[in-house]
Amino acid sequence: MRLPPMLLVTLREDPAEAEIPSHKLLLRAGYIRRIASGVYAYLPLMWRVLQKVSQIVREEMNAAGAQECLLPQLQPAELWQESGRWETYTKAEGIMFALIDRQQREMGLGPTHEEVITAIARDMIRSYRQLPVNLYQIQTKFRDEIRPRFGLMRGREFIMKDAYSFDADEAGMKLTYQKMNQAYHNILRRSGLKFRAVDADSGAIGGSGSQEFMVLAEAGEDEILYTADGKYAANVEKAVSLPADAVPSPFTTAEKRETPGTDTIEKMCKFLQCSPTCVVKNVLYQAVYDNGMMVLVLVSIRGDQDVNEVKLQNELVKLAADYRATTVIALTVPDAAAQEKWAAKPLPLGYMAPDLADSYIKPPKPAPVEVKAAGGVVPKFLRLVDQTAVALQNFATGSDEAGYHVVGANWGQEFKLPDRVVDVRKATVGDRALHDASQTLQTARGIEIGHIFQLGTKYSQALGATYTNEQGEDRPLVMGCYGVGVSRLAQSAVEQAHDKDGIIWPVSIAPYHAIVVVPNVADAEQMQAAAQLYTELNQAGVETLLDDRNERAGVKFKDADLIGIPYRIVTGKSLKDGKVEVVNRATREMQELPLVYVVPTLQEWIAAAIAV
RNA sequence: CGGGAUGUAGCUCAGUUGGGUUGAGAGUUGCCGCUUUGGAAGCGGAAGGUCGUAGGUUCAAAUCCUACCAUCCCGACCA
Numbered sequence: 287m288r289l290p291p292m293l294l295v296t297l298r299e300d301p302a303e304a305e306i307p308s309h310k311l312l313l314r315a316g317y318i319r320r321i322a323s324g325v326y327a328y329l330p331l332m333w334r335v336l337q338k339v340s341q342i343v344r345e346e347m348n349a350a351g352a353q354e355c356l357l358p359q360l361q362p363a364e365l366w367q368e369s370g371r372w373e374t375y376t377k378a379e380g381i382m383f384a385l386i387d388r389q390q391r392e393m394g395l396g397p398t399h400e401e402v403i404t405a406i407a408r409d410m411i412r413s414y415r416q417l418p419v420n421l422y423q424i425q426t427k428f429r430d431e432i433r434p435r436f437g438l439m440r441g442r443e444f445i446m447k448d449a450y451s452f453d454a455d456e457a458g459m460k461l462t463y464q465k466m467n468q469a470y471h472n473i474l475r476r477s478g479l480k481f482r483a484v485d486a487d488s489g490a491i492g493g494s495g496s497q498e499f500m501v502l503a504e505a506g507e508d509e510i511l512y513t514a515d516g517k518y519a520a521n522v523e524k525a526v527s528l529p530a531d532a533v534p535s536p537f538t539t540a541e542k543r544e545t546p547g548t549d550t551i552e553k554m555c556k557f558l559q560c561s562p563t564c565v566v567k568n569v570l571y572q573a574v575y576d577n578g579m580m581v582l583v584l585v586s587i588r589g590d591q592d593v594n595e596v597k598l599q600n601e602l603v604k605l606a607a608d609y610r611a612t613t614v615i616a617l618t619v620p621d622a623a624a625q626e627k628w629a630a631k632p633l634p635l636g637y638m639a640p641d642l643a644d645s646y647i648k649p650p651k652p653a654p655v656e657v658k659a660a661g662g663v664v665p666k667f668l669r670l671v672d673q674t675a676v677a678l679q680n681f682a683t684g685s686d687e688a689g690y691h692v693v694g695a696n697w698g699q700e701f702k703l704p705d706r707v708v709d710v711r712k713a714t715v716g717d718r719a720l721h722d723a724s725q726t727l728q729t730a731r732g733i734e735i736g737h738i739f740q741l742g743t744k745y746s747q748a749l750g751a752t753y754t755n756e757q758g759e760d761r762p763l764v765m766g767c768y769g770v771g772v773s774r775l776a777q778s779a780v781e782q783a784h785d786k787d788g789i790i791w792p793v794s795i796a797p798y799h800a801i802v803v804v805p806n807v808a809d810a811e812q813m814q815a816a817a818q819l820y821t822e823l824n825q826a827g828v829e830t831l832l833d834d835r836n837e838r839a840g841v842k843f844k845d846a847d848l849i850g851i852p853y854r855i856v857t858g859k860s861l862k863d864g865k866v867e868v869v870n871r872a873t874r875e876m877q878e879l880p881l882v883y884v885v886p887t888l889q890e891w892i893a894a895a896i897a898v
Numbered sequence: 899c900g901g902g903a904u905g906u907a908g909c910u911c912a913g914u915u916g917g918g919u920u921g922a923g924a925g926u927u928g929c930c931g932c933u934u935u936g937g938a939a940g941c942g943g944a945a946g947g948u949c950g951u952a953g954g955u956u957c958a959a960a961u962c963c964u965a966c967c968a969u970c971c972c973g974a975c976c977a
Contacts, residue, residue, distance in 0.1 A: 298926060298938065299910045303970065323969065381975065397976095432899075432975055439977095446977055498977095507976090595974085618974070621900085734977065771977030787937095805936050840937035847937085858936065 287798070288820075289833045293330055296845050306505040308780035309437035311789050315849045324434025324442035328773075331849060334797035335776045336445060340424050342476050342794065343447045343770055350469040352420040352449055357402045359426065363392035365401040369748045374576050374613055381429040395428035400745045400767060403450040407763055408751035414454050417753065417763075418462055422449030424772060436505070438777040439733065445772040452763040454755065456742070459764040463495070463740050466768045470499050470736050473770065475898060478792020479779060482732065484510050485520035487596050488739055495740040499770075500732025501778040510732045511713055513725040521734075523596035526709075527717035527727055530590065533561035535680035537694035545691045549636025551589045554691060558682060565589025566675045566683040566695075568638040572620045572628075573602050573668075575611030582620075582628070582647060584667045586640045586683075586704060587711060588674035594712035601670065601708045609664065628663045637684040637691065640701045642667060669704035672711050676703065735775045741765040780850075783872070789850030790872045793895035800888055801831040801851040805839035805858045812857040815866070819855060819884055826885045828892060847871065852895070853888060 297314040304310040312318045317332035328336060344354060363384070366372035375382040376394065383395040396402070403421060411419065427446045434442050449466065453459040467483070474481045479501050486498035498521055500510055511527070512519035520526070536559065548554035555562050571583040571593075583602065585593055595617060602614045618624070625633060630648045644666045675681075682693040683701070697703040715729040743762040746752065752760045776795065783790040793799065800823060804816045816834060823830040831851065833842045839858075846854050856867040865878040868887070879887055 295908090295927090296938090297909060302904090302910070305971075320969090427977080429976075433971095433973085435971090440975095444977070448977085616899095616974070618900095623900090737977065769977050774977055803936095808935075838935055838937085838939065840935090840939075843937045845938085856936080 287831050289831060289835050292831070294845070294849070296848055304437065306436050306439075306781065307784055308505070308777045309439070311780055311784055311848070311850075312437060312777060315789060317849075318437060320437075322442075324431055324440070326438060326441060326443075331797040332776070335791070335795055336772060338795040338797075339477060339772050339776055340445075340447070343424065343473055343772065346469040346472045346476070347422050347447070347449060349472075350420070350465045352422045352451075352469075354423065355421050356423050356425060357396070357399050357406075359396045359428065361394050361396050361402055363394060365405055365749075366394060369401050369404075369745055370612060371401070374615060381431060383428050383430050397427055397429045398769075399423070399448055400450065400741075400765075401749070404745045404749045404751045404763075404765070407450075407452050407746070408749055411452060411751070411753050411763060414753055414755050418451060418453045418458055420449060420451040420462060420466075422447060422768075436777075438773040439505075439507075441773065444774065447770040447772055449768040451766040451768070452746075452751075453766075454753070454761070455764055459740060459742070459766050463738060463766050466738050466766065467497065470738060470768070470770070474499055474501070474736070474775075476794055476896075477775060477779065478794050478898070479735075479775070479782060481735075482510060482512065482519050482730070484512070484732075485524050486737060487521065487523045487600070497738050498732075498734050499736035499738075500730075501735050501775070501782060502730055502732050503778060503781040504731055505781050506731035506733040508732050508734055510730045511715065511717075511727040512730065513719045513722070513727060515722065515725055517721055518719050518725070518727075520713075522713065522729075523594065525713035525727070526720055527713035528720060528723060529588070529674050529711065529717065530563065532563035532588065532678060535564040535678070535682075535694070536560050537564070537680045537682065540680075540692065540694040540696070540700050542685050542690055542692050544689060546689050548691070549688075554682070555589070558691065558693065560682060560693075562589035564678065564681055566640060566678060566681045566701075567591075568640055568642065568684055569593055570620065570633070570638065570642075571595075571598065572618055572624060573599075573614050574616040575606055575609050576613050576615050577609070577611040578662070579609045579611055580628070580663045581609060582664070582667050583670060584638070584640070584642055584704075585670045585672065585710060586675045587672035588678065589682075591672065591674050592712040592714070593672070593710050597708075597710040597712075598670075601706075601710060602668075605668070634684065634686050634688050637686065637688050639684040639686045639692065640669065640671070640704065642684075642686055668706075670706045670708050670710070671704040673707060673709050674711050676707055733774065733778045733781065734771075735778055736768075736770045738768040739766060741767055784850075787844070788848035791850045791852060793852045793892055794898075796850065796852050798829045798831045798851050799892050800828055800853040800855055801833055801846050802855045802857065803839070803842045803846055804832075804834045805842070805856060807834050807836050812861060815861055815881065816857045819857070819866070819881070822885050823888065826889060828885065828888050853891065855884065 295316045300310045301313045319327045363372055376384040382397050385393050424447045431442050434440055451462040481501045484498050486496045488496045509522040511525040545557050548557045551562050566586050567589045569585045573581045599614050599617045606612050647665050680694045685692045717727045719725040746762040751763050755761050780789050802816045802820050804812050820832040852871050854869040860878050865880050868879050869876045
């Protein structure tokens with residue numbers, strides 16, 4: 287491609303709308319333009335990058351035995367009602383764009399495709415003889431994100447590869463999952479990214495095991511905990527570890543003590559001269575279930591530990607049936623305004639005890655025993671105790687009276703141990719690892735660009751997707767699903783590799799391999815040599831741009847650096863010796879090559895760079 | 899949805915505190931001309947703005963008031 291006919295508009299300054307380097311650079315270099323919040327146009331250079339990424343994904347998926355297809359983005363509400371996700375995905379904090387067509391039918395724009403694919407499987411897969419099947423597509427997804435961010439990192443419209451596998455049984459599904467795991471490693475490696483596969487929470491998608499593929503970058507939204515021996519890596523949401531050992535309690539007898547102005551664990555421990563590991567901290571959450579029911583959750587946990595809200599939410603989802611709900615749609619620490627809505631009297635904040643009285647909650651208006659109406663507040667605290675707090679003896683905790691704590695308390699004596707013992711503690715950097723206590727957790731930040739799930743039969747059962755096994759029995763299909771954020775992956779590459787002058791694309795996903803720059807377009811010899819190189823390179827399969835704009839050399843060098851083409855060929859001063867300069871964008875290394883060597887040399891370099 | 903901020907030329911921003919013919923302005927991009935030709939060079943010229951939108955206050959509003967809209971940042975969601 288010659289530069290004049292190609293739409294290339296570069297910006298001299300960072301656009302005000304961008305915050306992180308990759309977003310700034312993609313805008314400055316003319317790869318993307320914002321059309322609305324979280325909605326971007328992929329301009330010609332960007333589209334080539336996305337095609338390159340897609341092609342790598344396609345090759346690896348095909349190699350792993352998956353087949354490409356294309357599913358509808360416009361989807362009927364009925365399918366989502368069948369799976370039970372319509373309400374949670376379109377109402378409240380839901381992320382699905384929903385609309386009503388001219389026949390008053392409810393439709394949604396696909397945020398994901400479990401429902402559609404399962405409906406197809408239900409129709410088409412009848413026999414074990416057809417299994418396993420793994421279908422994938424590369425397509426635009428729509429998600430009405432609560433907060434779109436950072437350009438393509440979190441858009442409301444973005445390109446994703448999603449795959450769905452169907453197996454006869456758990457073992458088959460696990461095998462497919464392993465193949466996908468390998469394919470994902472291949473995809474990321476070939477895309478030239480530094481990454482880590484980590485244990486992950488399954489979130490709203492559901493299912494059992496799942497792994498995320500994290501591209502390592504400071505701007506990443508996720509925290510990863512891992513051990514140096516390489517045997518453990520997990521998203522902090524999912525991570526497990528050994529807590530520090532508790533210090534023996536200095537308290538010997540149970541008593542209430544005046545502790546003025548100690549509404550934080552830190553102040554209290556200083557005042558009482560004890561370790562936070564001798565304290566039972568009681569944290570209040572408010573959870574809203576999908577039927578509108580609000581439940582106040584009191585979590586008792588060891589004072590030095592923090593609650594992992596993802597784990598807590600998972601525990602609450604398990605209890606949903608107790609409240610005639612199916613899932614949790616919001617989980618927050620209630621602020622003053624939120625407390626006012628349900629609190630009968632001011633809470634002893636900072637001094638709450640595990641047995642905080644239920645009378646702090648306003649009784650329901652008509653005062654029925656059970657709250658049935660939507661939006662009701664359950665008039666009893668849901669009391670949970672984290673494992674770390676269970677074994678404590680002679681601990682200190684709140685007294686339910688501001689300015690006073692109880693010390694030397696024990697479960698079963700001063701306080702009743704809550705019935706539900708859970709693991710909701712947050713693993714943190716420095717904790718000892720479970721698999722080997724001599725290993726401590728280290729931290730890194732990552733961008734989640736892939737996630738693979740073992741779904742099991744959640745959707746196939748909901749939608750009645752069954753097959754007949756060898757014994758002639760009907761069995762639900764065992765599913766897996768596997769996503770790659772194609773557009774996010776592309777931006778992550780920029781986040782991971784750039785310098786002050788611009789983008790440094792990995793060769794495998796760069797929009798072009800090489801750019802021929804003519805410093806002086808008035809020099810016929812330079813122009814002739816450049817035109818010839820440009821033609822020969824392209825014919826030889828080296829994807830090449832030609833910049834023969836009537837600009838000063840500096841402008842063209844700056845632009846070439848900014849857009850990040852891996853190899854720059856300059857028909858400059860050494861042309862009189864029959865040589866051109868070839869510059870490596872990443873290393874800045876420059877060498878002069880005789881004209882005839884240019885094509886084979888670049889072919890060799892590119893092949894070497896791509897064959898990782 | 900809660901909290902914070904912003905909205906003035908294609909882009910980055912002054913001007914708003916204290917309303918006023920001292921000009922709606924600077925840099926940059928794009929356009930024209932000259933000059934220049936190895937890291938966004940120089941000189942000159944012309945062009946480019948419903949000052950986010952709609953009301954209101956006032957003799958007078960980019961500036962004060964109200965509402966709305968949009969965008970960005972911090973939390974919950976996720977590829």
